[in-house]
Amino acid sequence: MRRDYQIVVLGGGSGGISAARAAKRAGLSVAMVQDGPIGGECTFSGCVPSKVLIEAARQGLPYGSAHQRLKAVIAEIAEEENKNAFLEAGIDVFEARGRLGSEDGLLDTSLGVSLRYDHLILATGSTPMHPFIPGPSERYLTNENVFELVDTPKELVVVGGGAIGCELAQAYRRYGSKVTVLELSERLLPAEDYDASMLLGTVFRNEGIETIYKATVSAVREKADGTLELDLSNGDRLSASHILLATGRSPSTSSLNLEENGVSLDERGYVKVDRHLRTSKNNIYAVGDVTGIALLTHAADEMGRIAVHNITHPLRKRSFHPLDVPIVIFTDPEYARIGPSPSSIPNTSTKTVTFEIKDSDRAKITGRREGFIKLTVTRKSIFGYVGGGRVLSATIIGDRASELIHEVELARRSRMFAGRLAQTVHAYPSSSIALRQCAAKLFP
Numbered sequence: 370m371r372r373d374y375q376i377v378v379l380g381g382g383s384g385g386i387s388a389a390r391a392a393k394r395a396g397l398s399v400a401m402v403q404d405g406p407i408g409g410e411c412t413f414s415g416c417v418p419s420k421v422l423i424e425a426a427r428q429g430l431p432y433g434s435a436h437q438r439l440k441a442v443i444a445e446i447a448e449e450e451n452k453n454a455f456l457e458a459g460i461d462v463f464e465a466r467g468r469l470g471s472e473d474g475l476l477d478t479s480l481g482v483s484l485r486y487d488h489l490i491l492a493t494g495s496t497p498m499h500p501f502i503p504g505p506s507e508r509y510l511t512n513e514n515v516f517e518l519v520d521t522p523k524e525l526v527v528v529g530g531g532a533i534g535c536e537l538a539q540a541y542r543r544y545g546s547k548v549t550v551l552e553l554s555e556r557l558l559p560a561e562d563y564d565a566s567m568l569l570g571t572v573f574r575n576e577g578i579e580t581i582y583k584a585t586v587s588a589v590r591e592k593a594d595g596t597l598e599l600d601l602s603n604g605d606r607l608s609a610s611h612i613l614l615a616t617g618r619s620p621s622t623s624s625l626n627l628e629e630n631g632v633s634l635d636e637r638g639y640v641k642v643d644r645h646l647r648t649s650k651n652n653i654y655a656v657g658d659v660t661g662i663a664l665l666t667h668a669a670d671e672m673g674r675i676a677v678h679n680i681t682h683p684l685r686k687r688s689f690h691p692l693d694v695p696i697v698i699f700t701d702p703e704y705a706r707i708g709p710s711p712s713s714i715p716n717t718s719t720k721t722v723t724f725e726i727k728d729s730d731r732a733k734i735t736g737r738r739e740g741f742i743k744l745t746v747t748r749k750s751i752f753g754y755v756g757g758g759r760v761l762s763a764t765i766i767g768d769r770a771s772e773l774i775h776e777v778e779l780a781r782r783s784r785m786f787a788g789r790l791a792q793t794v795h796a797y798p799s800s801s802i803a804l805r806q807c808a809a810k811l812f813p
């Protein structure tokens with residue numbers, strides 16, 4: 370059987386949902402092919418369950434109640450985003466695996482139905498990367514099964530001190546697990562700001578989370594009582610009841626017939642796209658994790674809309690700008706960044722001012738004193754540093770960093786004079802006054 374559509378979206382996670390809805394809004398006939406529940410990783414094994422656990426731990430709930438809440442929140446979101454809701458919205462849904470067909474413009478599905486498309490949007494996401502560790506691999510947890518745990522792990526070893534590792538290590542520690550983080554690099558969040566990483570390392574130590582740097586697991590043995598014994602690359606040994614792998618992601622691009630159909634992949638297997646999100650094949654776009662660009666839900670969501678816009682407005686294309694995507698890591702204190710990564714900022718043509726959160730009255734009131742804001746500005750064309758210059762980037766670690774970052778994002782996006790942040794009246798005693806105080810340091 371064959372069906373015809375203007376747009377076919379392969380994958381029903383954050384990127385696919387956004388693309389399918391945008392295509393429908395644009396009045397196109399659209400089908401989504403999804404081999405699991407609509408919502409993908411974010412809803413079922415990513416943002417939503419992890420953030421419920423983190424927030425419930427912050428509120429002091431016991432793990433059992435947190436786990437019930439996690440299930441309830443997922444169910445509530447799935448209630449709004451499911452096959453029926455999409456069908457009602459006029460989006461055909463095929464619950465199937467899809468792959469590019471041998472004929473141009475054709476997607477084959479495991480249901481035996483082939484879908485002819487004018488444009489295809491790839492949104493197949495990514496899966497956890499599994500480093501090779503000899504041992505009982507069926508005992509290794511990833512984000513795909515860790516949220517199924519109904520009891521707190523007694524002794525949890527988290528392999529990888531990146532976004533997932535840091536968020537979950539802290540959450541499980543707060544539920545009472547003995548937690549050890551193993552990180553290959555010399556610090557937590559190695560891609561992020563050095564000082565923020567040092568601060569988080571101190572917070573982790575104070576909370577009783579052990580951190581072992583420049584180390585990984587080289588082998589695991591399961592003892593008769595079920596305990597796991599871990600050999601570390603530095604020669605040490607650890608024992609644990611559970612191991613969680615959080616060592617990065619692999620793109621879901623194998624067995625899609627992509628290269629056979631002219632869609633180029635990069636050396637890591639991610640789909641190569643140009644700034645308009647078009648692949649090396651004219652009528653195929655890609656959005657979300659599968660592009661390897663910014664592995665975040667809000668990035669996938671934005672990419673979905675941009676891809677559809679570019680398909681429907683070929684003469685007025687929009688670009689996707691990864692540097693305009695905020696990064697937030699929901700540790701406590703929260704970490705947030707907008708703009709170029711700290712290591713890529715040239716310090717010859719920029720100025721950075723830092724404000725310690727402890728110096729704000731809000732911090733004195735709440736007692737949440739840890740953290741800082743770093744604001745980096747660059748010269749504005751013609752005006753140079755007049756008016757404070759142009760906002761280039763910001764790093765915030767501290768209470769409510771996840772909220773504060775968006776004000777800087779707006780300033781950056783609108784190429785605002787940084788001084789406007791210092792001129793803007795902020796309510797006393799809010800957390801965001803700290804941002805105004807930080808910007809004021811541009812005018813000593």
Ligand SMILES: Cc1cc2nc3c(=O)[nH]c(=O)nc-3n(C[C@H](O)[C@H](O)[C@H](O)COP(=O)(O)OP(=O)(O)OC[C@H]3O[C@@H](n4cnc5c(N)ncnc54)[C@H](O)[C@@H]3O)c2cc1C
Binds near residue numbers: 412414533665
């Ligand atoms: C623990 C964790 C916490 C996270 N927390 C956050 C957070 O707080 N904020 C944030 O912004 N991001 C967070 N992320 C990242 C976020 O979850 C992802 O960036 C986002 O879900 C990617 O969306 P996507 O649509 O690209 O892919 P996915 O959500 O993976 O969707 C792709 C879908 O395509 C389906 N699929 C794959 N191949 C095929 C095929 N051949 N046929 C049919 N269907 C197919 C898959 O089953 C999948 O459901 C987190 C991730 C993890 C793991």
Ligand SMILES: NC(=O)c1ccc[n+]([C@@H]2O[C@H](COP(=O)([O-])OP(=O)(O)OC[C@H]3O[C@@H](n4cnc5c(N)ncnc54)[C@H](O)[C@@H]3O)[C@@H](O)[C@H]2O)c1
Binds near residue numbers: 531554585
């Ligand atoms: N709050 C959020 O937005 C959020 C939360 C979680 C995840 N995510 C997304 O999910 C993606 C994946 O998260 P992640 O934490 O798996 O990846 P990551 O890239 O953030 O971190 C992986 C970490 O594991 C380390 N590592 C790699 N191999 C190792 C090994 N063999 N032994 C020890 N350490 C090793 C790396 O040095 C790195 O620090 C992130 O890139 C992020 O975009 C976002």
